Amino acid sequence: MYVQTVDFKSLHASENFVDSLRSTGFAVVKNHPVSPDLICDTFREWEKFFAGTEKHAYTFDPCVQAGYFPFKSENAKGYTVKDLKEFYHYYTWHGLPNSLSQNTVRLYEILEEIACTFLGWIEENAPQDLRETFCMSLPDMVRHSRNSLLRILHYPPLTENEEEGAIRAHAHEDINLITVFPAASTSGLQVRDLVGEWHDVQCEPGEVVINAGDMLQMLTRRYYISTTHRVINPLGSEVRRSRYAMPLFLHAHSHVRISETHTQESYLNERLNEIGLLPADQMPIK
Numbered sequence: 001m002y003v004q005t006v007d008f009k010s011l012h013a014s015e016n017f018v019d020s021l022r023s024t025g026f027a028v029v030k031n032h033p034v035s036p037d038l039i040c041d042t043f044r045e046w047e048k049f050f051a052g053t054e055k056h057a058y059t060f061d062p063c064v065q066a067g068y069f070p071f072k073s074e075n076a077k078g079y080t081v082k083d084l085k086e087f088y089h090y091y092t093w094h095g096l097p098n099s100l101s102q103n104t105v106r107l108y109e110i111l112e113e114i115a116c117t118f119l120g121w122i123e124e125n126a127p128q129d130l131r132e133t134f135c136m137s138l139p140d141m142v143r144h145s146r147n148s149l150l151r152i153l154h155y156p157p158l159t160e161n162e163e164e165g166a167i168r169a170h171a172h173e174d175i176n177l178i179t180v181f182p183a184a185s186t187s188g189l190q191v192r193d194l195v196g197e198w199h200d201v202q203c204e205p206g207e208v209v210i211n212a213g214d215m216l217q218m219l220t221r222r223y224y225i226s227t228t229h230r231v232i233n234p235l236g237s238e239v240r241r242s243r244y245a246m247p248l249f250l251h252a253h254s255h256v257r258i259s260e261t262h263t264q265e266s267y268l269n270e271r272l273n274e275i276g277l278l279p280a281d282q283m284p285i286k
Contacts, residue, residue: 003191003201008032008114014121017210021122025227026191026211028203029118034110036206039182042103043244049097050086050154050242058088058097065149065272066094071156076170077274084158084168084233090150107182108150111208111248115180116143118210119250122178122224130223135257142177147251147264149176155188155243158233169231174213174249175271181247183207188243192228201229215252215267218259 004020005028006013013029020027049055060067066089072082090096096104119138123131134141142148155168168188183203190198191211203209217226234241252258254265262270 003028003199005030005202005207014125017118017121018125021210021212021224024191024193025225026201026209026229028201028207028209029114030204030207032114032208034107034114034182034208038103038107038110039206039246041101042107042246043185045100045103046088046152046154046246047242047244049088049099052099054097054099055086055088060089064094065089066091074275076172077271079170081163081165081170083170084162084166085153085155087151087153090152091146091148093146104150104152107246108248111150111180112142112148112250114208115178115210115248115250118178118180122216126220126223130220133221134219138177141252141256142250145251145253147254147268149249149251151247151249153243153245153247155231155245157242158239160239162233167230167233168243171228171230173226173228174211175215175268176213176249176251177216177219178213178250179209179211179247180250181209181245183209184243184245186234186238186241186243188231188234190230190232192230198230213249214271215258215264218262218267 003024003026004016006016006020008029008031017027055068058068060069069087071086075082090104090108116139119142123138171192183205187200189201191201192198201209212224212226214226216224252264254263256264258264258267
């Protein structure tokens with residue numbers, strides 16, 4: 001499976017991007033507007049946060065899904081073994097830990113801006129009859145949406161005492177429209193092809209990765225496919241290293257209808273329940 005690396009400034013960027021997204025579910029983009037220094041500085045701040053005890057003061061409220069999620073909070077759909085990760089959910093309406101600067105806010109804003117560009121490419125390269133089924137343009141579905149989420153992930157070093165079958169992130173598909181994220185601090189991301197073979201997603205520091213999610217697949221009637229991916233455990237000396245990643249999950253506004261049976265809100269709550277983040281007896285997210 002060949003995930004293309006697309007030059008953001010190329011005259012053929014949109015066509016190459018969509019070609020990679022349609023054939024693999026993923027694309028890597030270089031020469032984009034996100035500052036490498038901003039990415040590095042933001043990673044460093046979150047590394048300090050996860051290393052300290054302050055994080056426990058920000059433990060998440062299940063009713064709003066924002067804040068710090070302790071180690072082994074989440075399992076992929078269809079799995080009972082928890083993923084080997086801890087993470088923080090940042091929404092524009094929730095705020096950040098007191099020890100952090102505004103770097104995360106700036107990173108969120110510029111990732112959202114280029115995500116709207118990518119969604120524009122996705123829409124303009126889709127068939128006309130499909131575009132006519134959208135209730136609004138794809139960029140307008142997510143622009144300033146309160147549902148979009150920056151998830152800052154920490155995969156701790158392995159201890160050799162992990163539960164049998166536990167890995168950093170089990171095979172899954174993303175829930176949202178598209179995901180946009182800077183290259184993680186170490187490798188490990190893999191994508192599965194149509195015959196079940198796994199392939200590494202190669203991404204250099206400073207590049208960004210984009211993948212299609214389930215909501216885009218539903219909205220476009222499978223013209224764009226949500227591809228299964230995972231994060232595998234490291235080997236050799238890498239087992240003693242942490243892995244950090246910062247995906248921005250682009251969600252439509254709550255009222256946007258993504259299929260005949262679901263709005264963004266109804267589908268999101270259904271999926272959060274399936275992966276163990278939203279107990280059935282909790283109120284839906286507003």
